Amino acid sequence: MLSPQWLRSFATLAELGNFTRTAERLDLTQAAVSQHVKRLEDALGQLLVRHPRHVELTPAGHALLDYCRELATADQRLQLRLSGTDAEHGEISLISPGSIGLALYPLLLDLQAAHPGLSIRQRFAPTSEVIEAVLANRYELGLVTLKPDDPRLSVQPFVQEPLELVVPAGAAVESWEDLVRLGFIDHPDGEAMAGRLLSRCFPGSPGVRSLPCKGFTNQIGLILEPVARGLGFTVIPRFARKAFARADTIRVVEREPQVVDTLWLLHRAEWPLSGRAQRVLKCIEVLQNDKNY
Known part of the structure; x- marks a missing residue:
């Protein structure tokens, strides 16, 4: 297991190209940065070519730097998913029958256009698949044509069709x-x-x-x-x-x-809706209130 602290020292060194500046940015001693790089090289092989005033990455060093970037991206995705109060960034996931889905999709795209940090993931599916997907936490919101009675689901009437x-x-x-x-x-x-x-x-x-x-x-x-x-x-x-x-x-x-038919809105009952999902529900209220639909 590679230490996150070693990887942070290496990624910063790759960016700055100098042990002294790396130590200053990370508030470490130069010896500590050198020790972190040595531990990585003991595990992975030569990562750097050391020159008097800068360092140069070897092919293995470039591979490790790519890995560090992938970890940083994965960490950002995790933080977005865990940040349930952020209503303007992250993924919106909704699964529904095709008919209501056709009406919802343009509204969701309008929402994404207004908030580019959002990402829309929508799927059309029959009621049985909708219930299974929400229970498995693959989709946060679902719409069905038959009211389920599973206690793990929060269910409320959404609209009549x-x-x-x-x-x-x-x-x-x-x-x-x-x-x-x-x-x-x-x-x-x-x-x-x-x-x-x-x-x-x-x-x-x-x-x-x-x-x-x-x-x-x-x-x-x-x-x-x-x-x-x-x-x-x-x-x-x-x-x-x-x-x-x-x-x-x-x-x-x-x-x-x-x-x-009554369409039923459902989500998991054991935890609150994310801020993104709450924003979606506000956005699609037009289907309930506008007689043009």
Whole structure:
């Protein structure tokens, strides 16, 4: 194990190139600095070529200096992670379903642009993976569509999100037969979402499995592309529809009753949120308060 004090003496000597100035900066004797370098050379081989007025690093010395820099960087990262009160530096980690994730990501980027010391790490995932990732402390914040009951988690309602029946802009949908004519654009949660919404909006219908399937994609940002091109209809959560850039090419069919899901915010209950996470929650409150979302 290399002593941090030896490494500090070596790194300072490499910077200043002189034993006397190194000793003065570190408030040590020159003999102490020489002893630290000797201990390192006993362990690692020749690190310096000593000239009358300066020192020169050998290849091994350059390798050790790189190691010292890596340690300093790792120490800075550790200090940032441990400094929970610092709201303007460090990593923001959030894991959520794709629909709400599409709405959150631009807000998080706005936050990072305002505070360049922050780093955004966001992942889209189903509820089971979100819970596991937060419990394993791989992500500080998570959003899920089903409320977990694990006592290790702090859970609170975040926002409500309706399911929406989305059709091409020019399509007229008044009956089940109109949906049959259009055909269904499926996605990983498509059948379940469509089943929940369509069974209420079109009671007595044969069900979503009776509809012709006109396409499938597992990329949430692409689900509405075939709908926009007139190739079918789909059922998706509102935030996914709001994130679609070409709003004029699609239309939401408003029917009662609605199906509305509650999204739940969760984090570990045993320790407080970092200052960064608290700043994020303040930033994304707009999703709860702005009716445009």
